[in-house]
Amino acid sequence: MIEKNKIYEFKIDGLGSSGEGVGRIDGFTVFVKRAIPGDIVKVKIVVLKKKYAIGDLLEIIEPSKDRVEPKCSLANNCGGCQIMHMDYNAQLEMKRKKVEDALTRIGKLDVKVNSTLGMENPYEYRNKAQFPVGILDGKAILGFYKMGTHDIVDTEYCHIQDPINEKIVKTIKKYINYFNIEVYDEKSRSGLIRHIVTKVGFTTDEIMIVIITNGKEMPHKKQLIEMLKDNIVGLKSVVQNINTKNTNVIFGEKTVTLYGEDKIVDYIGDLKFNISARSFFQVNPMQTKVLYEKALEYADLTGNETVFDIYCGIGTISLFLAQKAKKVYGVEIVEAAIKDAKKNAEINSIENTEFYVGKAEEVVPILYKEGKRADVVVVDPPRKGCDQSVLETIVNMEPKNIVYVSCNPATLGRDLAYLDEKGYKTVKVQPVDMFAHTAHVEVAILMTYCGSDKK
Ligand code: SAH
Numbered sequence: 001m002i003e004k005n006k007i008y009e010f011k012i013d014g015l016g017s018s019g020e021g022v023g024r025i026d027g028f029t030v031f032v033k034r035a036i037p038g039d040i041v042k043v044k045i046v047v048l049k050k051k052y053a054i055g056d057l058l059e060i061i062e063p064s065k066d067r068v069e070p071k072c073s074l075a076n077n078c079g080g081c082q083i084m085h086m087d088y089n090a091q092l093e094m095k096r097k098k099v100e101d102a103l104t105r106i107g108k109l110d111v112k113v114n115s116t117l118g119m120e121n122p123y124e125y126r127n128k129a130q131f132p133v134g135i136l137d138g139k140a141i142l143g144f145y146k147m148g149t150h151d152i153v154d155t156e157y158c159h160i161q162d163p164i165n166e167k168i169v170k171t172i173k174k175y176i177n178y179f180n181i182e183v184y185d186e187k188s189r190s191g192l193i194r195h196i197v198t199k200v201g202f203t204t205d206e207i208m209i210v211i212i213t214n215g216k217e218m219p220h221k222k223q224l225i226e227m228l229k230d231n232i233v234g235l236k237s238v239v240q241n242i243n244t245k246n247t248n249v250i251f252g253e254k255t256v257t258l259y260g261e262d263k264i265v266d267y268i269g270d271l272k273f274n275i276s277a278r279s280f281f282q283v284n285p286m287q288t289k290v291l292y293e294k295a296l297e298y299a300d301l302t303g304n305e306t307v308f309d310i311y312c313g314i315g316t317i318s319l320f321l322a323q324k325a326k327k328v329y330g331v332e333i334v335e336a337a338i339k340d341a342k343k344n345a346e347i348n349s350i351e352n353t354e355f356y357v358g359k360a361e362e363v364v365p366i367l368y369k370e371g372k373r374a375d376v377v378v379v380d381p382p383r384k385g386c387d388q389s390v391l392e393t394i395v396n397m398e399p400k401n402i403v404y405v406s407c408n409p410a411t412l413g414r415d416l417a418y419l420d421e422k423g424y425k426t427v428k429v430q431p432v433d434m435f436a437h438t439a440h441v442e443v444a445i446l447m448t449y450c451g452s453d454k455k
Pocket of ligand 1: 381
């Protein structure tokens with residue numbers, strides 16, 4: 001039996017869902033942050049539960065063959081990238097294997113999982129950064145939270161963000177230090193500047209800076225705008241968002257444009273998207289294109305099909321599909337996202353889409369009862385996967401193809417097992433790396449109807 005505070009040596013043989021190493025001591029599962037499969041480690045047990053333990057990494061006795069020096073000097077401290085110390089090709093294979101394991105173990109399916117489609121340059125890929133603002137020794141600090149805490153790790157340069165952020169961070173620090181602007185303190189709930197959020201249009205180079213404040217004042221506003229304009233090429237929009245609540249949620253309700261427009265523009269493929277301070281947009285636009293092109297390929301459209309895009313967000317996939325389908329119905333729970341979806345259809349002059357707000361588990365059965373049918377169904381659900389009534393209605397609609405885009409292999413396995421039983425055979429499985437150096441896995445699946453008597 002393993003004991004708390006004791007030190008053990010063992011080999012790491014897997015990765016947990018947050019990118020932590022997983023190993024076993026006499027068959028008992030131990031999670032170790034910053035360890036990767038293949039490492040032989042010396043670990044002190046700090047948490048001991050009935051079914052698992054958590055250990056602090058004291059020493060890597062023998063490094064895994066996949067261990068590399070992370071490009072970022074803050075990698076061991078910052079909570080942003082969990083597996084930057086793992087070779088990129090090994091990361092891609094790990095993600096492929098994670099999907100394969102879930103489909104075999106949970107889905108009981110015997111399918112080939114393609115190699116993960118990775119990035120040629122897996123850095124500088126994020127188009128959105130969120131920096132909490134703090135103060136240390138009287139000087140402003142901006143950065144990311146230390147893993148599992150709200151301590152700010154001061155970060156001048158983040159390797160997965162667009163390089164322009166370095167200039168933005170420096171300029172904001174200069175403004176705070178020069179004018180002695182108070183920064184927000186979570187404990188006392190006093191001070192003004194809470195967060196800086198930046199958004200970059202990757203194909204347009206347009207830049208938006210959002211300053212989130214605890215209160216509606218914006219001291220030395222004119223000078224702030226001048227400083228940003230002087231330093232940031234491509235600056236299109238500076239907005240203030242006011243959040244006076246005691247919450248971890250970054251954005252408040254009210255947004256005021258301080259300079260330029262209230263939005264920037266970006267393209268995925270030929271499609272144009274308006275991005276405002278609060279609207280959702282995929283954070284890795286290059287790989288989003290790769291993923292959605294896969295989804296479109298799997299949908300196998302000829303121009304005559306009616307398509308359902310369930311969990312459609314701002315309609316990115318819907319609009320991709322609409323270019324090749326007769327009609328696309330999108331369903332999404334967040335009202336603001338549906339508003340964006342409709343706007344996005346309009347600015348792209350796409351007229352064969354219809355969007356519905358509501359819970360998919362309620363809206364999709366209603367649309368079915370009204371007589372709507374789908375030749376192809378695309379689902380892109382949140383981590384908890386598809387609701388049972390959504391899956392049942394999909395089966396009732398008898399589409400020829402189902403395309404499942406998933407960010408969680410475990411719920412994907414569960415849902416595919418159900419659809420398999422109903423005659424939908426999984427024919428293609430394509431992981432795509434959307435979030436290099438993190439443990440997130442994204443995958444596109446094609447299922448085709450093969451008849452319910454196949455078993
Ligand atoms: N395909 C979208 C993103 C999908 S992310 C895009 O390309 O942008 C999953 C989406 O499911 C989110 O937008 C989330 O708001 C939505 N969602 C979560 N629960 C839902 C539910 N019960 N019914 C409908 N939509 C839901």
